[in-house]
Each structure stands twice: as C-alpha cells, then as structure tokens.
Amino acid sequence: MEIEALLKKYRKKPLATDDELAASGSFSSVTFDRDSLMRVLPHRDPFLLVDSVTGVDFCGPESLVRGTRYIDPADPVFRGHFPDYPLYPGCLQVEMTGQLGLCLAFFLKSGRVDIPADAVPPAVRATKLLGALFLEPLVPGVTATLYARGITYDGFFGTVLGQVVADGKVCSVSAAEVMFLDE
Secondary structure, three states: OOHHHHHHHOOOOOOOOHHHHHHHOOOEEEEEOHHHHOOOOOOOOOOOOOOEEEEEEOOOOOOEEEEEEEOOOOOHHHHOOOOOOOOOOHHHHHHHHHHHHHHHHHHHHHOOOOOOOOOOOOOEEEEEEEEEEEOOOOOOOOEEEEEEEEEEEOOOEEEEEEEEEEOOEEEEEEEEEEEEOOO
16 A cells, blocks of 8 residues: 555554454554563663553554553653643654564564563664654653554565554654664
C-alpha cells in the first residue's frame, strides 16, 4: 500500500484495537521496561523515548508492536515548546515510534517474543521520513500508546508505520525508514 494511503487510513483510528489484537490469535501480551529495552535499542536517556513494550504480533503479514510513553510534565522540552501551551513535539513523536519500530525489528529478526540478557542493540541510521501527520496535541501528563507496524524490510533497509494515540485520539501517524548498518 502506498505511504500516503496508509497515513490517511490511520489518521483517525488506531493501527489495532485491543479486540483486533485478541482476535488475531498471534498477538502476545508482554511487559518489557526501559531496562529491558536498552538491550535492543541503542538510545539512552535523555533520548530513550519508549517506556515499555506491552505487546508483539509478528506472525501475520502485518507485524506490529505496541508500547507506551509517559509524557512527563517536567520534561525540559516543555520550557520551550511552548511555555504557555505545552505540546510534545511532533519530531519526537516520530522518534518514539521509530524506536518502537527497532524493537519490532529485534523481535522479527530473533523470531522470539522475549529479550535475552545478551541481546545487543543494532547499529542503525535514520534515512528517510516518508510522511507524517500531526493530528491532535500530545500534552504533558498523559501516557501515550505507541504502535509500530512493519511495512517493508529488505535485509538492509526497514520501513515502519508508527502511531501515537492518547486519550483515544490519534495524535500522529508517520512512516520512516532506517538502514541497518550491521546487516
């Protein structure tokens, strides 16, 4: 499916509802915290933007991972974006779902739904932002649900569709590409 069509399709509805995930038969509820995620993500504070992974489905043609991010009112980004009307920046929303997409890549490559103690983060570089829509404000004090769905992977480049949902509303949807340097 064309990127523009995917962005349009998921601008108002989540990539997957809890009912859809339960009905898939291949969705695994999991709980991985930041310490676990640091074994599969090269990011560290203050730029580790995924707090947890809560579900994985990589058995179907549309692999998916779900996670969370608490938007802390004390985050220094709000001092400048914007002091009188704090909004979490769209570029950081894209980064959140990109990081979640790297978690999905780990599960797909390893063929497992756990994170072993000896897991090593991949060497990656962002190559393209294929499109993004910023639809609702993401404000301090909410816990956002993050989704990342695999679109393409050719062994070197991976493309992911990401979505940030808060209070039942889609805040952003984006598509981005990364290059895996260690492939």
